[in-house]
Amino acid sequence: MPASPIRKLTPYADKAKLDGKKVYHLNIGQPDIETPAGMLNAIKNIDFKVWAYTPSEGTLTYRTKLTEYYNKLDYNITPDNILVTVGGSEAITIAMMTCLDIGDEVIIPEPFYANYNGFSAQSDIVVKPILSYIENGFALPPIAEFEKLITPKTKAILICSPNNPTGYLYSREELEALKALVLKYDLYLFSDEAYREFCYDGQTFTSPLHLEGLEDNVIVLDTVSKRYSACGARLGCLITKNKAVWETALKFAQARLSPGMVEQIAGAAAVDTPDDYFKAVNKAYTHRRDIIVAALNKMEGVYCPNPGGAFYVVARLPIDNADKFCQWMLETFSYEDQTVMMAPATGFYSTPGAGLNEVRIAYVLNVHDIEKAMICLDEGLKVYPGRVLSPEAEALSHKS
DSSP states (O other), X not given: OOOOTTTTTHHHHHHHHHTTOXXXXXSSOOOOSXXXXXXXXXXXXXXXXXXXXXXXXXOHHHHHHHHHHHHHTTOXXXXXXXXXXXXXXXXXXXXXXHHOOTTOEEEEEESOOXXXXXXXXXXXXXXXEEEOOGGGTTOOOOHHHHHHHOOTTEEEEEEESSOTTTOOOOOHHHHHHHHHHHHHHTOEEEEEOTTTTOBOTTOOOOOGGGSTTOTTTEEEXXXXXXXXXXXXXXXXXXXXXXXHHHHHHHHHHHHTOOOOHHHHHHHHHHTTOOHHHHHHHHHHHHHHHHXXXXXXXXXXXXBOOOOSXXXXXXXXXXXXXXXXXXXXXXXXXXXXXXXXXXXXXXXXXXXXTTTTTEEEEEOOSOHHHHHHHHHHHHHHHHHOTTBOOOHHHHHHHHHO
């Protein structure tokens, strides 16, 4: 079971705080955006007398409200297509255990959400990574590269769009190409859509459920965590139009009994969140993204592509080892009694040695804190003992 690159450095951050340092948490996707008032008021106004189990598939009230939300997005589903889960994490794990037997393989473009490695370990399945590259902004790899990885054990492809950790937003054309491959080999297509609401620069989100002919293949995995800034609710869902998949997934849901009652009450209220909330949030994240990408690309030896969605960037730094650097920033470095916590990108790859000079940064803090954190990071890079510049950058540095 792999350690989480997002959380494994927490003891060092805790020690840094005890030593009097301010730590800017850019390691985890915990937004500082306020949760919609409707969700919180729904909890405050609860009047049940018994805090009871709910149905394993989730309450009909909540699934009906979710249907209302998804059908505004043209998903064309009914409550019977939804299985409510304890967080998006459980939705992914249940999908893996439902659709893949022990030893079966799932192809995932990398870098990918680090916990996919953990979920696959729990499910006794094999991740077959396919590299995407920072030079082209982590675009979907060519379909021919996917096809090279397909074996008799391959049962699924897993995508996340907008992507965690890269922020890349898949185009409809890329998804159409993926659709052809999925149908050719009759694979499942898992679609992690946790960041659906976070698309920038006028770009639009496309779900595989928007593509005709994939009804039996697509499984959407979702959560309220990011959409409503409600990470602590631990409320997600699995959506499928494949009845056999839903019925099997329900057996896993029955084994863990049920999702929480209070969370579903809040989740039902969240569906009525006004559009103005999302417009304001999108504007705030766009501004944060622009600041952080510009700041990173001004640093000597740093490269960061401009993401189309989510609230993460993966940046290439002039360092020898991301794990060592992120720990050093917390354990040894400080600038004006401040430091930065980031997630080493090595944990977002399955290919050994990949991401060694990359970090994932979550732009979930306010603009003032982001600006301070970027100054701190820049100062840290200047004095890091394992700094490694490209030959071109080294030459320029010596001239100056």
